[in-house]
Amino acid sequence: MMARPARALLVGLAVVGAGIVVAALRVNQYVYFAGYVVLQYVVIATAWNILGGYAGYVNFGTPAFFALGAYTAVFLIQSTRAPLPVLILAGGLVSALLGLGIGYLTLRLRGVFFSIATLALSIVLQTMIINWEYVGGSRGLSVIRPSGPPFGSYVTFLFTVMVLLSVVAVTVARFIERSWIGRGLAALRDNEEAAECMGVPTLRLKLFATTVSGFLLGVAGAPFPYYVTFVEPNSAFNLDYAVNALAMPMIGGTTSWVGPVIGAVLLGTAQQLATVTISSEMNLFIVGVVLVAFVVLAPEGILGLVRRLRGR
């Protein structure tokens, strides 16, 4: 039992190592290109789940946080050409601030109202970006990648960065889940009033969850400009992020950090395959159907199904 954190650290390092090995293999560039998207969804789904799965606040505004991270990066690239680690950190911090803001919304808004407010937030933010010419306005903006990545091609490099970010996100989620914070969040998810009356500082925990979730969503969005090299509001604020962010944890299972990872890897990979082999609309259709099927038939997700099978 004592070795638990050490073992987790080893597993994390192993994943990063494996990522670097994969990057060094120089297989078909498309693998890295698609792999980046899947990993980006691992971060997004994990981040969403900290608020949605652990605390029970359904965020429909994922695109707002993701795009805010991306546009913070665009702004910094435009103004200072800051290096990637700075972009990631700054994108995360700005989104974390937005997260703190919606955290205060939870004071007055619960359940459906909170979700609708986050959706509204996403649209308002998108309108502001559309009307902000410095970062490209509605037409969008080309971003030039810095010359000479530390190793490999730039896409390979970004892929490796995403591996690292995924490990960080999952580690944070796992830590929260197993600590007193996670138990407090679970209590307030079950019954906020009772949790407060049992000594749980519900507001502080909610603010913590929205801030951390916002930070990780911003982190996922920050490398996006360099990945696509052309940023425009419709792609950065894509509703697909909102759907995937909640579909992936729902499919995997929301009560454990493993759930979003399983959901993101399965659904993310399936989408990448579907985009190539069928059409991008078809792949979204599949997401919708799978999501509805899961919430109706297997509300505990794949993890719940596995548990039920083991239990019998």
Next chain:
Amino acid sequence: MVAGLLLGGFYAAVSLGVSLIFGLLDIANIAQPAFVILGSYAAYVMNSSFGLDPILTGLLFTPVFYFLGAVVYRLYYGSFERRGDESLRGLVFFFGVLFIIEVSLSLKYGVDYRLVDAAYIGKSIDLGGVGIAFRLLVPCLVGLAMTLALHLFLSRTFYGRAVMAVSQDRLALRLMGADPVQIKTIAFGVGIAAASLAGALLITIAPVVPSTDRDYIGRMFAITVLGGMGSVAGTLVAAVILGVAESLMATFFGPSWSLAVSFGILLVVLAVRPAGLFGR
């Protein structure tokens, strides 16, 4: 300003379904705008293949939509409400339904703008120096008629009163001898049926793409919340306020800002006064 007032009448029509389903039944049906767009496409298909008037189509399709709504509610009830975890997963369920409808439409009809053709579209009348386009006037009048019809349904019919009872007083409902699930099925069906007509109105006003539904999520919920959750008169007033606010915004700051108005109003109302202007 006049355009805003007319828009308001139309917005009322669009929001009635949410007002009924979300405001009174407390079911977070965020898929409602997708049903409205579905109504628009029904009007488009009937119009382009048979030359049928869009609003007539909207009316003709209400039974189909009613049935669709009843089926969706039964599925929702069986999967979530009866188990008692409707809030979180029910919300996700409707989000999925919204997505499925939207993507199905783009798979079938593509992402090009679709519009309808009717004799009155493109004409206008002159009222005291202000030209009023029939394109806006007709949806507004139909919207007002729908609002009145819903009001009469809720206040004058047995089922209407039962719906009010579901939302307020369960004991009264039992005394009336009505089955809540059946009443809710009816109300949900009526709400979705309203989407059929609203969709027809929508495509009469402006061309439609499958993703138009996203613009209306905010409007519908802003109007419903602002109108005091399920009050028919409140919905109408809130719809007019929003319509006027949006056209003023579009006139002074440009059309790209008008969408932010509804969501902005929604955010402020939610944060400051969740009970709405006419809250209980």
Next chain:
Amino acid sequence: MAGTLLEVDGLTKRFGGFTALHRVSLSVRAGERFGLIGPNGSGKTTLINCVSGALAADGGRILFEGRDITTLAAHRRTRLGIVRSFQIPKPFTSMTVRENLGIPLEYAAHARSQAGDADAEAAEILRTIGLEAKAHLRPAELTQIEMRKLELARAMAARPTLLISDEAMAGLSSVEVDDILALLFRLNEQGITIVMIEHIMRAVMRFSERVVVLDAGERIAEGTPAEIVRNPAVEKAYLGE
């Protein structure tokens, strides 16, 4: 007054134009069994909500152990030792009975004193309440009375000095009422001050040493159960003339 644990002084609470509580004052002595009664809508639950911190008072003060807690957040009051149970049980549905107790043990009891073996304490409380056989069940698998007991057990796990029991017996059979009453008597013997809000007159009157009666947001009477029964104002409030 020596040994005053809770002091409510001129408490006022309004909802819009409706005054739910109007300058209500009362004090509860340490170790006391205190009854709070009144007809439906008289403001009992509002009073509890103000004392436990779920609602903010519009006027007046609340003192606990001599300290002003009027503006303190609810969870801070719980940590100080004011713990309430809910009229309609509000268990943490995704957790087992044992895990339900873990939350107050971790967040309230051990936030005050570091010491304590959570497992042993939880087991001890479950044994006192009579739920030890159900420790690994989820709330959905419990019966009505077991739910009420879980509600009390969870409140106990927060290690209260003052336990506010909000209609813990409504809807139970008379045998079950006796069962819960015996439990509350035992807790009181362990030194816990208990405020009981109850509709079942027989239970409050047997349990309480002192009773305060609320009607339409005002305090209309105070006394021993025997005095309250004979009080004409109380009779009027209950029977409506």
